[in-house]
Amino acid sequence: MTSVVTSETRFVRSGDVDIAYQVVGQGERDIVVGIGWVSHLELLWELPETVHFLRRLQSCGRLILHDARGTGLSDRPARPATIDDLAEDLVAVLDAVGSERAVILGWVDKAAGAIALAARHPERVEALVLGEALATTVARDDHPEGLDPAVIENLAAAVEQGSWGTGALLPAIAPSVAHDPRVAAWWRRWERMSATPNMAAGMLRTLLDLDVRALLPAVTAPTLVLHRSENMLVPSAAVRRLAHDLPDGRLVELPGADLAAFFGDTDALLDEVEEFLTGTRTGADAGRAVLTMLVTDVVGSTALAAELGDHRWNELLDFHHREVRAALARHGGSEIDTAGDGFLAVFALPSRALACAREARERLAAGGLTIRAGLHSAEVVHLGAGVRGLGVHVAARVAASAGPGEIRATGTVADLVAGARAEFEELGEATLSGVPGLCRLTRLVDARGDA
Template sequence: MDAERATRISTWGSGAPEPRYAESEDGSVAYQVFGDGPRDLLLIGNWASNIEVMWEHPSMVRYLDRLSRFARVICFDKRGAGLSDPVPMAALPTLEHWMDDARAVLDAAGSDCAALLGDAEGGPMAMLFAASHPQRTTSLVLTNTFARMLRAPDYPIGMPEASAERLLVQWRAAWGTGDVLALSAPSVADDPQMRRWISRYMRLSMTPATSTRMYRWVLQLDVRSVLPSIPVPTLVLHKADNLHYRLPFGRYLAEHIPGAKLVELAGADWYPPFVGTDQLLDEVEEFLTGDRAAPVDDRVLATVLFTDIVGSTDLAARLGDQRWLDLKLAHDELVRARIARHRGTHVSSTGDGFLALFDGPARAVRCAWEIATAVRGLGIEIRAGLHSGEVELQGEDVAGIAVHLASRVIALAGAGEVLASGTVKDLVVGSGIAFEDRGEHELRGVPDRWRLFRVAGLG
């Protein structure tokens, strides 16, 4: 990950594109435009969306950043979702209404024609738009989507109606909670940070009652008759182990859209759209540009920072659930802000702490020191551990001996301490940062003995 991209990813969430409004015949539609690529790309995503909240998750920012490198991206909240006008309780939108929304947004963004990326429940509307407005559609990409959900005599791959009714009950119960990830993104279903974000994102997309009504409507969609009329180049991308929009749905699309190309991808994750999408984005970029992205080096030199709240279990028991949650949220916001300020990349939350990467060791040390100082204003102490070394990038996660070693360093830090390996100390010579020698240590699971240093001041 190059420094410029890491900086953009770490800071873009706080400087997300300002939402604008397009006026359609029946209401206002919120949209955003970002990126400076040579072609327009209209994102038509899941029916539950919020174009403002989506920028709060760093992995979503990476996903959008990747698209913006080869396109001017236009995205919007359909009516009934997010920042757009609601739909009356007595009525539901139609595909035609949503297609009007897309046309109004393209007009407002000054786009005569665009490639369409229809994801999940956004796929049927993207297909209808491409068939109805081929003069405004350069190409069509369909990801993990369908022409029809329910089973029919001439469509045996569909879902039985009894199963669909059970799904609606489960969906209503799971709305606004992280439980939805078990079906939509099983690889991250137990990730606390992801569960918190998706819960908030869904709640700010629409209410449980509206979401259930919307999903029941989605289950009734059938655009099979449209498929032969799609005249634009089409790419169908589908996760092979998708448990909800199963692979036969994608194969059906490819078989019935003239000239469509099908690419089956490994994995089961389909929502949120940024989970496990490196290969998917490679295929999208190659399809739209004719060029495949250069392979990204998955091994980089970085400084790894771990932080952790000292005595968090006892503190939570003493404060009670609500006060502890409020304190934890304040701590998390503070840490994220400091990581972004020092051009770090927040990799993950680790229980009551954080894991972050920096391409400059001095910035990593200064960030850790500032966090340790600032959290005292909240009445808590953290400890921090740092090591510089080669890191393996594994999608949104990181691995390697440098990560393992940094986790061992933090285990030896005391309350309020920032502890660094000798490698970090050697790399920041001349920075003015002061260190205190803490001697040599054996680090569990790590060969050799390692000299550690306590950060004593920033100079």
């Protein structure tokens, strides 16, 4: 997959309103992304979950992201946008980026804007991908399925009365991550920077007026309708009704309760999008790789810092960083994170990780520093310049279990480097904090030259 590089945010005039947009990557098709309710273009790139969502989409084409009027970096008029506004704003963005025809992806109210665009400008729409979408957002006499107006009003009132910016709405919108402090902190900032309480409440209340039923017969573009079946806000029956009433609609229901597309099992959702657009399901693996993680830290660093004082300790840390980085460069390691006196690095080959650990230990010992190191090989997910996965935690726990000067490795690493002029002592199986099951541990006892 081509690495994601975000473009600078730019603006286009739609009527008398400025719309913020970004263009990311390139590809054989254009994909316009409309985040439901509120959004903020630049904050989308500050959370690993949202970045992963966008990376997966980028594997299918050139991304065109925008903040709808009233939210994010776009103008904030006195009134919330209508579906006509949303459709014309999409035309303005398409014209600004030179896109004659695009896939339009929209969630909730942005799905209504995408339907309006497809009905009124069919020549501009290659396909639609709609999430948690309804033909009419509240029940009508001839359409008994819809949102509960009392629920929407309660949410709007909570926004107006002090809940906005506190994260109080996160459990309703993304219950799978509601108790993650990292996500909750990002979400609070997302709310504050995406809209004022007044505008956010007004945009919620406009949901009660959306009705695109009359437009559906004119939507000729093939349409994928996605719904998570345990979602407590959007009734399954209403989403099914929309998919049925679209001339070329296809419904896919998935397990999960998150309304926000970029939380929960996004890979399952994006597998469906990728297959719909390209006919294949390869993107979920594009950011994955089997790597060897090396984690190191200085033994007794707290006591040593207290003994030496700040000035001398900082000099010693500079020496530590310089020597570890020299070893990484020599053996082809990629530095992922540096936390004080520790390193996380990844290697394509376990033999190189092992050789690097040995060299770093010897270089630092010459300067009076003793380290411990842990190695583990596993499948991980690339997230920008970082990596994520259980394997990273295993390597950290293995390093924490090592004694002064020890290089410990999981049995996976020991087996992979068998015959690479390194000998390991079996330490048996152990329970590592936060890691399910038992882990086979080994200790490097002899290495006759670099692998």
